Amino acid sequence: MNSEQLNQQYGIGQQVVFSEGKGGLPVIQVNNEQAKALISVYGGQVLAFQPAHAQQQLLFVSQQAYYQPGKAIKGGVPICWPWFGPDLEGKGRPAHGFMRNRMWEVISTALTPEGAVQIVLGATDTAETRAIWSRAFALQLEITIADTLNLELTTRNTGTQPCTITQAFHPYFQVGDIRQTSVTGLENTRYIDKVSDNMEREQLGAVTIDAEVDRIYQAVGSSDLVIHDQAWQRRIRITSKGNRTAVVWNPWAKRSAAMSDLGDEDYLRFICVETTNAATDRAHIPPNSEVKLTANYKIEQE
Template sequence: MTITRVAGNGGLPMINVSNDHADAVISVYAGQVLSFTPKGAADVLFVSDKAYYAEGKAIKGGVPICWPWFGADPEGKGRPAHGFMRNRMWSDWETRENADGSTTVILGVESSPETLAIWPHAFRLAMEVTVGKTLQLALVTRNTGDAAFTITQAMHTYFAVGDIAQTTVTGLEGTQYLDKAADGNGATKQQGGAISIASEVDRVYLGVPAELAIVDGALNRTIRITSSGNKTAVVWNPWAKIAAGMADLQDDDYTRFVCVETTNAADDVVSIPAGAEFRLVAEYGV
């Protein structure tokens, strides 16, 4: 096992992990996994070649963390969408080698006068990343204050695919979803078969199972997603028009990724009592 700490793109601190099972790149900025490559295989994650690497900007790709809210500011105060964790520096808390040959890296953030001015709750947030035969992620929120608070959150994961036209997402057949790309009026729809993507897709699936999969015909692989702590999942692809309007995406990048996000979104709101913690967990394997 080797762990190296380097200055990455934009001078941002990165942690490179290499062991017998896989290689990974983790950005300390944003607490964000940028790459997970099982030995002898292609990278599971997608990162845009035009991604920003600068403090105050979100990195387009990998596993951005949306916290302590997912989507628009829930209180309408003009705070940024998806919270304030994906564009700030985290701390490098711990690394360890595990008995099975995997490597765990723990990054974290604790509340400060700056965060309390944005969101008035005391917290300790950790991102536990275990690089092994699979990529295991745990987003752990501890309430260090004296009153309960509520959160929504997501691991907004960009999965690399060979060709979106040859890609399907399975496991959500028959599930109800909110179609945010269509109308956003709150009406739910029901998923028929596997999800295929041929236009903009922005859906919050409700009451989701613990196991989903991305079947990639072009790369001839299946990415399996297992999660816990969530009742919802988001499937997103911006498609051509929106991708072309994003300065940190190539115009055709939408053909090379699909976001399948492990979330507490919509009505899946988590209440964390004072002194308690909550774990949102996802595992990705090929």
């Protein structure tokens, strides 16, 4: 469908508007009393979210991001599925799976009684996906735009054999200055340090960033993770369900400069705190069954 057809079928006044975004990719603009948001149908990716009470955007998107088929958009909240990280089977398949660089289908749009906007995107297996990953599936992403941003990803196994996935919401949270940013809620949690040959370590105190960081935190509890953004005098509260791991990532200067879709100084402006099923935290799905991964993001001004 083109933007005009999408608006006719799924548009809701000025609150939900479909248009052509960068690179000609379809986007959904949400504007209600509670928040503004921008969602790319390509990748099923929230690119912007700003509650009415917030002074700054929640999410970072690189000025050098690619907006073209086959490329992932650097920023927002990419969906990593049906695997997280590199292709462990060594088949040359893309890192973080294939759904972050594929077009999704618009399933529905609605206003809730509380005034939130709810958008449902979906995808099912095709001959093309089965050539990459042989499983039959139905994937659904429910995005709720209110004074918080809520994401719920449902994976249904529509095949006759069990399947196993790893997955993630990979948000790039915008911060005023990474050097004045910390993350709490992971104290005393063991993690795999991917920068140091996958050594296992224990987190002592809050997470701070002063070099490249790529960590898979294991057996995370049910408590919220909180990003403390001192430069912008705010907190970002992350509440999640369906995961037992969390990832903290920042490429720092050298890796940031080496990425063609990231500016040399961009590492100072974001932190990724990801809701994941990663490493040994895998989701096993019997036939005709489903699993859900949920994350809620809330900005709290100090």
